[in-house]
Amino acid sequence: MPTFSLKNDRLLEVTLMNEKVSALAGAMVAYEGQMKFEKLVLGGEGLFGALRRAVSNEGMPLMSTSGSGKVYFAHDAQTISILPLQNEKLFIESRNLLAFDQTLRTSTAFQGLRGGSGSGFFTTTVEGNGNVAVFSDGNLIRLEVSPQWGPLFVDPDAFIAYKGNIQQEFHFDVNWRTMIGQTSGESYQLKFTGNGVVFIQPSELKS
Amino acid sequence: MSNTAATLYNPSNLPSNDNINDYSYCVDVRGQMFVRNGKMIAYYGQLRFEALGSVGLAGLINRAFNSASYVSDFIVINGQGKLIVGDNGNNIASYNLENGNLTVKADNLLAFEDTLRCQESVVEGYLTIIGSGLFLASSCGPVMFAVPPICVDEQALLGWADTPCPSYRYDYSYVQSTLSHIGAMVGIGASGEEKQLEFKKIGNDDMVLIQSSESNLRGRDMLEKILAMLPGLDHDDAQAVYSNLYNRIHGQQ
Incomplete structure (x- = not known):
């Protein structure tokens, strides 16, 4: 399995031994050893998967890196975190995906209607055993979702990913004051219930 | 890897009125609080968000928010819960006032408790916070505290406490x-x-707050500045900007 480690909090180091890793196209900053970089035809999800991405606007310009040695990835000096998956499914905004073990399966999942944040109706899923590297605007914050804490509400632009047995809903804090045009700016949030972990960034700008 | 990134937070171990990391802060909301529009990133508990213009808040506004120019910048959060605020990855620091006053750059004021009173300073673009309670301010880079007499670059000035003039x-x-x-x-x-701005020493508790950068906060007015500069571009430059933006929007490198 390719080894993921952080050279510093903004630089990802992946060690490959005749293995493959998928990464955001153009995110490679340096490499040691023998490496080959190829555009992932149809995003590695086959024709149907590529069609779904085209339709769902969860576009992921990915490249495949293969070989032996060390390869370094970074993106706009954003903070990078490694999320290890153990037979789990991660629901992630494709805009925050930096690199992942190519043995992991990716797909798109319908998440229902999502308002003005522009993140679309779909989210990307990454499933299996291996590492995923995500980037965020500031250090990633992990929040636990459990029935004992009640629902967790998150600003759609701060949301990055979740895993576990979680239900996601759209929460509209609309009252008659909002209706007459005095919006609080927080009238629409993501609501998470169930059991699992939600990952957010300390920023409401899209990274 | 930083420690905070590995911590799994829930309402029982989230900091109580303290930073989660340099860029995010967790507030224990009990009652009412003013927060800059759109800076809530997550919360647990029962919280409601209301615009300052809402009917029913008139008494609160009269008591705590005496700054007509900034009405649309803030909302009132009501209820009980753990509120996490973030500001575009700007550094966040908290300040506890006890029967004091502190003047901060209006753009940098992030949140304040309703026990404080917020008034416009005579220095344009600054707000004075008076009373006792907690407030949050964001800055581009960490904040340095200095004792007057001192001269400060206007862009690096975040605010001042007590009586320096x-x-x-x-x-x-x-x-x-x-x-x-x-x-x-x-x-x-x-x-x-x-x-430069010169601060004279007058009182014993005089303090000047300086941010470690001459740039404005991230995510504030950047679009306005860019749009204002666009008419100055000639055709070739405009073409270069266009193709750069096109590639960025369509996700090519």
Whole structure:
């Protein structure tokens, strides 16, 4: 399995031994050893998967890196975190995906209607055993979702990913004051219930 | 890997009125609080968000928010819960006032408790917080605390506490050069640092807050600045900007 480690909090180091890793196209900053970089035809999800991405606007310009040695990835000096998956499914905004073990399966999942944040109706899923590297605007914050804490509400632009047995809903804090045009700016949030972990960034700008 | 990134937070172990990391802060909301519009990133508990113009908040506004120019910048959060605020990855610091006053740059004020009173400062673009309670301010880079007398670059100034009275101070050579027309024409003395804010020491608790950067907060007015600069581009430059933006929007490198 390719080894993921952080050279510093903004630089990802992946060690490959005749293995493959998928990464955001153009995110490679340096490499040691023998490496080959190829555009992932149809995003590695086959024709149907590529069609779904085209339709769902969860576009992921990915490249495949293969070989032996060390390869370094970074993106706009954003903070990078490694999320290890153990037979789990991660629901992630494709805009925050930096690199992942190519043995992991990716797909798109319908998440229902999502308002003005522009993140679309779909989210990307990454499933299996291996590492995923995500980037965020500031250090990633992990929040636990459990029935004992009640629902967790998150600003759609701060949301990055979740895993576990979680239900996601759209929460509209609309009252008659909002209706007459005095919006609080927080009238629409993501609501998470169930059991699992939600990952957010300390920023409401899209990274 | 930083420690905070590995911690799994829930309402029982989230900091109570403290930073989660440099860029995010967790507030224990019990009652009412003013927060800058759109800076909530997550919360547990029962919280409601209301615009300052809402009917029913008139008493609160009258008591705590005496700053007509900034009404649309803040909302009122009501209820009980753990509120996490973030500000575009800007550094966040908290300040506890006890029967005191602190003046901060209006753009940098992030949140304040309803036990405090917020008024417009005589220095334009600054708000004075008076009373006792907690407030949050964001800054571009960590905040440095300095004791007057001190001269500060206008862009780096975040605020000041107690009684120091800021006034502009010009370098002598700059004043000279503007006095002579020739000097003004050739731009002598334009080092970029010829005009500073000078703070005199008056009280014992005087304090000046300086951010470690001369840039504005991330995510504030950047679009306005860019749009204002666009008419100055010639055709080739505009083409270069267009293709750069096109590639960025369509996710190519």
